[in-house]
């Protein structure tokens with residue numbers, strides 16, 4: 001097996017992906033704790049977003065980073081799509097959704 005080292009740019013993208021995944025976890029946690037429409041009361045009104053929008057934002061951020069990772073050629077958009085479909089069917093089959 002050939003070891004393929006990642007480039008500094010790819011490492012930066014993975015750092016970003018980890019950061020965005022953490023932010024998505026936080027947004028999901030806020031939705032669980034306070035509900036979809038709750039906002040952070042410590043922010044100024046013009047800065048407040050409901051938790052569902054925060055989660056949408058973070059999922060979008062993850063997709064953006066995913067697109068840059070795919071563009072490097074290191075990972076495959078087709079495999080990601082196939083995996084998403086596999087997972088979707090698995091969740092249905094197991095009765096989780």
Ligand SMILES: [Mg+2]
Nearest residue numbers: 020023058061
């Ligand atoms: Mg983000």
